[in-house]
Amino acid sequence: MALLTASAIAFAQSSAPVLNLYSARHYQTDEALYSDFTRQTGIRVNRIEAGDEALLERIRTEGAQSPADVLLLVDASRLWRAQIDGLFQPVRSKILDARIPAHLRGKDDGKGAEWYGISTRARVMVYNRTKVRPEEVRTYEDLANPSLKGKVCSRSGTSPYMLSLIGAMSEHLGEAGAEQWARGVVANFARTPRGGDTDQIKAVASGECGVALTNTYYLVRMMRSAAPADKEAVSRIAMVWPNQQTWGTHMNISGGGVLKHAPHREAAVRFLEYLASDSAQAYLAEGNNEWPVVASAVQRNPALDALGPFKADTLGVAQVGRSQITASRIIDRVGWR
Numbered sequence: 001m002a003l004l005t006a007s008a009i010a011f012a013q014s015s016a017p018v019l020n021l022y023s024a025r026h027y028q029t030d031e032a033l034y035s036d037f038t039r040q041t042g043i044r045v046n047r048i049e050a051g052d053e054a055l056l057e058r059i060r061t062e063g064a065q066s067p068a069d070v071l072l073l074v075d076a077s078r079l080w081r082a083q084i085d086g087l088f089q090p091v092r093s094k095i096l097d098a099r100i101p102a103h104l105r106g107k108d109d110g111k112g113a114e115w116y117g118i119s120t121r122a123r124v125m126v127y128n129r130t131k132v133r134p135e136e137v138r139t140y141e142d143l144a145n146p147s148l149k150g151k152v153c154s155r156s157g158t159s160p161y162m163l164s165l166i167g168a169m170s171e172h173l174g175e176a177g178a179e180q181w182a183r184g185v186v187a188n189f190a191r192t193p194r195g196g197d198t199d200q201i202k203a204v205a206s207g208e209c210g211v212a213l214t215n216t217y218y219l220v221r222m223m224r225s226a227a228p229a230d231k232e233a234v235s236r237i238a239m240v241w242p243n244q245q246t247w248g249t250h251m252n253i254s255g256g257g258v259l260k261h262a263p264h265r266e267a268a269v270r271f272l273e274y275l276a277s278d279s280a281q282a283y284l285a286e287g288n289n290e291w292p293v294v295a296s297a298v299q300r301n302p303a304l305d306a307l308g309p310f311k312a313d314t315l316g317v318a319q320v321g322r323s324q325i326t327a328s329r330i331i332d333r334v335g336w337r
């Protein structure tokens with residue numbers, strides 16, 4: 001498989017125009033997105049999909065010889081990691097400037113942003129209707145309340161989704177406040193952290209956990225599922241938009257940037273601009289149940305709409321990404337492993 005992909009890219013280099021994409025987005029629906037880009041621009045997309053860590057390692061190893069033009073990752077903490085490793089180059093584009101809100105762009109020191117959000121997801125709470133009352137779980141801070149002792153489930157604090165949330169908590173509460181909060185959450189654990197977001201939702205539905213955190217698209221995927229087990233699980237749980245009276249629900253992004261050694265820089269910028277187009281934004285939102293980052297883009301996803309309107313935290317993703325340093329310290333000290 002790796003050999004095939006490598007030879008495909010080698011071949012592609014000899015026949016322009018082409019774009020080499022490394023993507024940690026693992027959603028089948030993205031396929032349509034890439035073929036649409038090719039239809040519009042004539043630029044063929046060679047794609048390597050792998051886990052974020054594997055892709056980052058590969059780009060580091062390839063160094064200046066890397067054929068990769070664009071890197072797509074999920075979560076601001078991962079994009080920030082790629083940024084401080086020096087993997088991106090700044091991009092200045094009138095289209096991206098106009099369409100992608102400033103708080104959804106990575107580091108920008110005047111030469112352009114090094115990475116851009118292309119879709120957003122919210123980190124919400126789900127609770128078991130028979131084990132937890134809605135008034136007990138209105139905020140992230142509530143997860144540390146002694147009334148939830150033995151009822152909170154979480155994935156490992158080392159997961160990028162958790163690092164970003166805990167980092168955001170440290171931006172709002174200060175490091176000491178966030179550490180105290182995290183200590184309270186750990187004291188409430190129903191079990192040792194394990195599994196991904198979908199596992200947390202299922203454990204809440206089964207009653208093993210009273211409440212847990214999940215990215216919205218995992219929940220919506222389950223809500224849209226026709227499988228009887230998923231329908232059953234969804235009937236037992238309820239979702240909360242946390243912190244509606246204060247700073248709003250924690251938001252994260254999937255996003256990408258142009259790599260420092262991109263052989264096809266122009267195509268790479270065009271690709272990012274394409275991802276910011278109304279049609280690509282709709283694809284991204286509908287395919288993986290996320291929200292567009294571009295205000296004018298219209299998504300038609302009834303399951304997403306069914307979640308209702310909410311107040312989103314406007315903390316910048318560059319700040320969220322950076323805050324993972326503090327978050328890592330906190331999870332070490334409180335044992336959120």
Ligand code: FE
Pocket residue numbers: 074215
């Ligand atoms: Fe995910």
